[in-house]
Amino acid sequence: DQQVKQNSPSLSVQEGRISILNCDYTNSMFDYFLWYKKYPAEGPTFLISISSIKDKNEDGRFTVFLNKSAKHLSLHIVPSQPGDSAVYFCAALGNEKLTFGTGTRLTIIP
Amino acid sequence: KAGVTQTPRYLIKTRGQQVTLSCSPISGHRSVSWYQQTPGQGLQFLFEYFSETQRNKGNFPGRFSGRQFSNSRSEMNVSTLELGDSALYLCASSLKTGLNTGELFFGEGSRLTVL
Numbered sequence: 001d002q003q004v005k006q007n008s009p010s011l012s013v014q015e016g017r018i019s020i021l022n023c024d025y026t027n028s029m030f031d032y033f034l035w036y037k038k039y040p041a042e043g044p045t046f047l048i049s050i051s052s053i054k055d056k057n058e059d060g061r062f063t064v065f066l067n068k069s070a071k072h073l074s075l076h077i078v079p080s081q082p083g084d085s086a087v088y089f090c091a092a093l094g095n096e097k098l099t100f101g102t103g104t105r106l107t108i109i110p
Numbered sequence: 111k112a113g114v115t116q117t118p119r120y121l122i123k124t125r126g127q128q129v130t131l132s133c134s135p136i137s138g139h140r141s142v143s144w145y146q147q148t149p150g151q152g153l154q155f156l157f158e159y160f161s162e163t164q165r166n167k168g169n170f171p172g173r174f175s176g177r178q179f180s181n182s183r184s185e186m187n188v189s190t191l192e193l194g195d196s197a198l199y200l201c202a203s204s205l206k207t208g209l210n211t212g213e214l215f216f217g218e219g220s221r222l223t224v225l
Contacts, residue, residue, distance in 0.1 A: 004152075006152075032212055034212045034213070036216075041218065042218055043114070043200055043202070043216030043217050043218050043219055044153070044200070044216045045216065046213050046214065046215075049212065049213065089152060089153065091153075091212060093212040096158075096165065096166050097155055097166055097168070098143075098155060098212045098214070099155070100145070100152045100153035100154075100155075101152050102150060102151060102152035103152055
């Protein structure tokens with residue numbers, strides 16, 4: 001039972017445009033959400049997070065939006081750059097466990 | 111500051127064998143957690159250790175075990191290997207128990223292939 005879902009396994013975006021990665025969750029007990037980025041042959045690196053008491057958190061080109069009523073999380077990257085090409089995992093923290101989604105491979109087209 | 115170091119990076123085993131993977135956390139970090147990554151399944155939580163104590167465990171069979179030493183280094187062991195155990199095993203460390211904030215520092219992983 002996948003409690004954190006990333007329904008798009010891949011996404012291609014033109015350089016300079018906005019990339020929007022989506023994540024849905026089912027467990028209303030999750031209270032903290034994170035995005036991790038993974039390059040091939042490297043471990044995931046933390047990107048940005050948001051507490052369940054907020055609906056938006058921004059860090060430079062990266063903004064995470066949380067819609068608790070819809071149990072939906074999204075990551076916006078603007079403008080997208082070639083170095084953003086990677087696999088993005090959303091993760092949810094609850095009950096002292098971190099649950100990851102299956103990842104979305106983002107490709108930025110120059 | 112050295113990152114999280116995992117050894118070995120790659121290994122091949124046959125069914126029925128056992129394997130031990132090692133993880134050295136970032137200096138000063140006391141929490142180590144382990145994840146299994148397989149295609150289509152994302153990262154699945156195995157267990158977390160903090161100050162040599164297992165704090166939490168995921169939904170894996172008892173063939174998967176781990177431990178943490180007094181210097182915070184951790185090992186995980188998989189006994190009686192099955193083909194489905196082929197995966198990338200990732201170790202992550204954090205200063206405190208990382209599952210307070212979820213902000214973890216990952217190693218590059220150990221890729222296990224079971225034949």
